[in-house]
Amino acid sequence: MSGSASESPKSLEAFKTRGRIVIVGASLAGLRAAEALRAAGFTGRLTMIGDEADEPYDRPPLSKQVLAGWVPASHTRLPRARAVDADWRLGVAAVALDRVAKLVRLANGDEVGFDRLLIATGVRSRQWPNPDEAALDGVYTLRTSTDAARLRKALAASPKRVLVIGAGFIGSEVASVCRDLGLEVTVAERAATPLAGALGGVIGAVAAEMQRQHGVDLRTGVGVSALEGDARGHVRAAHLSDGTTLAVDVVLASRGASRTIEWLDGAGLAAGFWGVGCDAGCRAFDINGVVTDNIFVAGDIARSPHVLYEYQFLSMEHWDNAVLGAEIAGHNMVSDETQRRPHLLLPGFWSGQFGINIKSVGVPSFGDEILLTQGSFESRRFAAAYGRRGRIVGAVTFDYGKWLQFYGAQIQRSGPFPPPAAGFDRPADARPVPADFPARGVPTGIPDVVLTGHDPNERSAEYRPRGH
């Protein structure tokens, strides 16, 4: 593979037939972008670079079907919409980007030249901060299929107590699987409730009640100060910040994810804690806010301004953000300026836990008030809307997903808050209350949707969760 300066094709048509595209990141976004490029008529050379050895696979099943033991960790490979006819470089990470020479350097010393580049390196789990404790047997994170296989093996060995550190979506889903498997599980969360960062304390209280009714030993407002190993190097105890000590033999650190940006050091792109800044057409910004011509960004690592949220740069670790962002990026990489499309997704996610389907649309954490609009918290069948300054900005449902589109349509048109009545089951006495999101800087897990300010290079978005 050579990075030598072959002459770049001049016209778009020449580029589409003879150009070289490199996609760094061979997961959901990378794969869907490759398919979009071929669908748009790109017949040039395509290289897929991924640090994991396996071909692209789906991650959401890992914390559910896989941990439950129904589906092996190796059986979540993604279906293909079309052949991508790529040169696959899997199991080797990209370590540097040279924008002047237009090449990507790989960990094995190879260099891969490109005319256009897609950055889709996503995120990885935040590791337990103490490296000695993180290295203990029985201490896990959950992001990759290898992680899931290891954790599944540990859960199948009937541990006496599992400790989940961090009650975001993944931590809560794992706790749910543990209870399904009949395992004792403690969840330690520094915020006042589970799911606080994503859905606020009002919904978090519903989630807390749900966890406790299912037999989870939920402890909120506490952190884990230290993990202790036995003589064989296996974790045996956790020391909590309230002074208690728990005997545990499996620990999952689920404290959110961090963007895989290290390989972009020195490349001069607007890469930072929340990802790589790009415009609504997926083109990367450089460090001074100048948009690049040939570098595109998609998936979890992308952050781009969103019209619905005051043009703040929105960073989303959502499945459909990867799929739809990649489709737009792929299209735009082989299109003229006037044919380019915007990636303006209304965020949405789901989480199955404790037999309940939790879904959301919009950005709940942009709101400061919440109103129960349908159903009841007690039945755990409800819809609730989030508002800010008289406008609806997000909604959440528990086993009420058929109504989510109604709220999505209201959010898309910046409809009023409280929203017009939906259905016939509006609670008689419901009124807006503070949504109770943790203040910025409160050390909870990193939420998976974040509005990161207006500055493409994030100087104004310094949000550093403290420690763990």
Place this chain on the structure above:
Amino acid sequence: MRIVVDLNRCLGYAQCVPLAPDVLRLKGDEALTYDPNPDDKHRLRVLRAAASCPVQAILVDQLDETEGKP
């Protein structure tokens, strides 16, 4: 074979479940769970299940051979 269900799109109608119960299951009232890489012997049933979905949330592979195998 390989499938993926777009669970943002899925509204929990569960039409698919009785058509391919070894592959698609409902957990609780609304949460769909599934085997992403079921045995090929289920292909016909899965195709019927995918066709039955009112919101077309079940995506089935369009290729017999896939690239990128290690």
